[in-house]
Amino acid sequence: MPTPIDRNRQTTVADEAQRAVRARGLTRRFGTRAVLDGLDLDVAPGEFVALLGRSGSGKTTLLRALGRLDRISEGHLETPAAVATVFQEPRLLPWKRAWQNIALGLRAPDARRRALDALNEVGLAEHAQAWPATLSGGQAQRVSLARALVRDPKLLLLDEPFGALDALTRMSMHKLVQKLWRTHRPAVLLVTHDVDEAALLADRVLVLSQGRIEHEERIVLPAVRSVDQPEFRALRRRLLTSLGVEVADEAIAVAPARLAPGALR
Ligand SMILES: Nc1ncnc2c1ncn2[C@@H]1O[C@H](COP(=O)(O)OP(=O)(O)OP(=O)(O)O)[C@@H](O)[C@H]1O
Numbered sequence: 001m002p003t004p005i006d007r008n009r010q011t012t013v014a015d016e017a018q019r020a021v022r023a024r025g026l027t028r029r030f031g032t033r034a035v036l037d038g039l040d041l042d043v044a045p046g047e048f049v050a051l052l053g054r055s056g057s058g059k060t061t062l063l064r065a066l067g068r069l070d071r072i073s074e075g076h077l078e079t080p081a082a083v084a085t086v087f088q089e090p091r092l093l094p095w096k097r098a099w100q101n102i103a104l105g106l107r108a109p110d111a112r113r114r115a116l117d118a119l120n121e122v123g124l125a126e127h128a129q130a131w132p133a134t135l136s137g138g139q140a141q142r143v144s145l146a147r148a149l150v151r152d153p154k155l156l157l158l159d160e161p162f163g164a165l166d167a168l169t170r171m172s173m174h175k176l177v178q179k180l181w182r183t184h185r186p187a188v189l190l191v192t193h194d195v196d197e198a199a200l201l202a203d204r205v206l207v208l209s210q211g212r213i214e215h216e217e218r219i220v221l222p223a224v225r226s227v228d229q230p231e232f233r234a235l236r237r238r239l240l241t242s243l244g245v246e247v248a249d250e251a252i253a254v255a256p257a258r259l260a261p262g263a264l265r
């Protein structure tokens with residue numbers, strides 16, 4: 001029997017062997033407006049799911065509910081006990097060194113060693129003593145990924161974590177996230193505005209609209225994915241159509257890896 005952990009007793013701890021997320025009829029109202037409106041969602045343990053949706057469609061609201069950073073108005077939600085969230089901005093404490101930001105709140109006696117191991121995993125072993133202000137945007141985001149992973153989450157929530165990074169740094173972050181996911185196997189829910197990013201990384205892509213999951217694509221692509229593959233282009237077209245973006249065939253064939261943010265806003 002799941003254990004109630006929420007004041008309103010609608011959020012419970014999932015049976016982690018069975019599922020990472022189970023949401024039924026999830027509703028979050030602000031005033032009279034239901035931003036999430038009877039949403040159903042299942043995420044399997046270890047599954048990598050990407051979430052697309054127009055600006056204001058409720059993606060962050062959903063992640064905040066899943067991360068128990070916000071309450072829900074109605075419905076039922078099961079998530080694992082260990083959930084970690086990475087936001088678009090790294091949110092590091094400027095007066096703590098890199099490793100201290102990671103160790104913060106860890107109760108384990110070997111917190112420092114674990115923080116250093118996590119920094120090593122994200123390729124920043126040499127920056128353990130660095131102050132956040134001296135890190136590049138990509139490095140700071142690696143620290144925030146390490147801070148999430150050191151908690152050994154069964155569900156990792158990523159809210160546009162690469163949105164502020166340049167194209168090359170994004171590509172290296174994609175590789176890093178894939179490597180970390182393969183090593184640790186948390187279920188991942190990645191919010192992104194980038195259709196290619198979603199299709200390159202995820203097992204399944206969801207589109208949030210009108211407060212619900214309105215479109216779903218299970219990714220069936222060759223093991224090594226590339227934006228040049230015809231299957232990839234067809235998938236990209238379907239996802240863009242479900243987002244209400246009309247793109248001519250020729251434009252899809254030559255589209256850059258990343259859509260201009262304005263395209264989905
Ligand atoms: N605390 C709040 N109080 C009132 N309204 C809110 C609150 N949080 C979010 N909203 C509203 O809920 C809607 C969805 O917001 P949310 O941040 O979830 O969108 P989003 O899909 O993450 O958008 P973006 O892609 O721009 O990040 C917006 O209209 C927003 O104004």
Ligand SMILES: [Mg+2]
Binds near residue numbers: 059060061
């Ligand atoms: Mg958001």
